[in-house]
Amino acid sequence: MRIETAVNLRAWNTFGLPAIAQTLIHIDEEADVRRVVDHPEFGRAPKFVLGGGSNIVLARDVSAVVLKVAIGGIRLLETRGDAFIVEAGAGVPWHELVAWTIEQGLPGLENLALIPGTVGAAPVQNIGAYGLELQDRFESLDGVDLVTGRGFTLDGRLCRFGYRDSVFKHELAGKSVITRVRLRLPRPWRPELGYLDLQRRIEETGLAAPDARQIFDWVCQIRRAKLPDPAVIxxxxxxxxxPVVTPEQCRDIIARDPHVVHYPMDDGSFKLxxxxxxxxxxxxxxxxxxxxxxxxxxxxxxxxxxxxxxxxxxxxxxxxxxxxxxxxxxxxxxxxxxx
Missing domain, CATH: 3.90.78.10 (UDP-N-acetylenolpyruvoylglucosamine reductase, C-terminal domain)
Incomplete structure (x- = not known):
């Protein structure tokens, strides 16, 4: 456990916004979280958990104790008849994990390539892109309670995933640290190709049955063409x-502007x-x-x-x-x- 004081967080958030953390503690292993909880000065202080800093806006200096999670490691944990179970430390960059699974011949995360942030932050946000969400590949996670110092394990039901939402944005916000995440990659693998941009790539290339590596490459190309690199901008x-709206709301908006881009959802609502x-x-x-x-x-x-x-x-x-x-x-x- 390494402790720093008066740290400028500009380099620790992808927006590059200036803010001073009065105390920043590097979490390199699960035991470090327990050391923080037991610490006489920081144990009862408010905490702010920082992963890759890709989903935050620092509006002012941070008075809470900042926990910079850097727990590493990726491994194939288990091979089941219907799935591969992959485990990664919360501090692993998300894209690094996706690239590793592709290199290891473990398909299933390719649609989520090049999403910024860390593995530990992925369940908090229930990240998603190109027709896939984290909850579709989630097995379970480990964490540590910031009040008691006790470890816990949550499955998908207990994480209460929603659209860019989870229990970590509500009841567990600021009260726990995710340390490891396990993902379930289905066997046999089936490509997720319903997203419009991927359909266009199929039409352009004539590849009607792309493999996981090809989808991974397409997603990276599409994201790089549309989105700025945080290292540059x-x-x-x-x-x-x-936004998700009712069919009535969608019809009303279409009547006023027929060009509005909208997608039907399984429950009958529409995503704009x-x-x-x-x-x-x-x-x-x-x-x-x-x-x-x-x-x-x-x-x-x-x-x-x-x-x-x-x-x-x-x-x-x-x-x-x-x-x-x-x-x-x-x-x-x-x-x-x-x-």
Whole structure:
């Protein structure tokens, strides 16, 4: 357990926003979490768990004790008749895990390639892309209670996954640290090709039955073409959730604007493309101070180089008001606002 004080978190969040952590503790193994809980100075202090910093907006300095999770390791834990079970440490970069499974001939995560962040953060957000969500491949996870120091294991039911949501955003928010995650990769493997961009790649290439490596490569190419690299332009990926509306709401919006991008859901509701709604309101390329809307994808807010958290929040709220004023839809941010 390594402790630092007065740490600038600019390098620890993909948005590149400045904020000072009064105390930052590096968590390299599960035992470090228990050491924090038992620590006479930090044990009862508020905690903020930091993974890859890809889904946060630092609006001010952080007074809580920051736990920087860096638990590593990837392994094939078990081979069952119907699935491979893969386990990874919470500090492993998510894309590194996906690439490892492809290299090992363990398909099933390819649609989730190139998503920023760490393995430990993936269940918190129930990450998803190109027709697949984490919950579709989830087996279980281990964690440590930040009050008692006791370890626990949760399956998918107890994680209460929802659209970009989980129990870790509610009852367990700030009360636990995820240490390891296990994923279930089905056997036999079946490709997930329902997403429009993947269908276009099939039409363009003539590959009607792509393997997992090909889908992995396509997803990486699509994401790189649409989304900015955080190492070049600070951002937190998709900033707003795609809103889900009733059939009646969807029909009303289509009547006013027939070009709105929408997708039917299994329960009869419809998911609207938040990026399209924002673009339709004229926000693409606009800026507020050092924060801006990415020119190639209106769903992504970016740091033009010297943005502060308050400017990102101001821009996000202006977008929300604009979309609500035109479509009557309230967009919900994906990132967690700290401060």
């Amino acid at each position: 600070g951002n937190a990926g998709s900033f707003f959730k795609n 493309a938040a990026g399209w709604l924002i673009d339709a309101c004229g926000w693409k390329g606009k800026t507020v101070g050092g924060a801006g809307v990415y020119e190639k994808q209106a769903l992504v807010l970016v740091n033009r180089g010297d943005a502060r958290g308050a400017e990102v929040i101001t821009l996000a709220r202006a977008i929300q008001e604009s979309v609500y004023g035109r479509f009557g839809i309230r967009l919900e941010p994906e990132p967690v606002v700290v401060g």
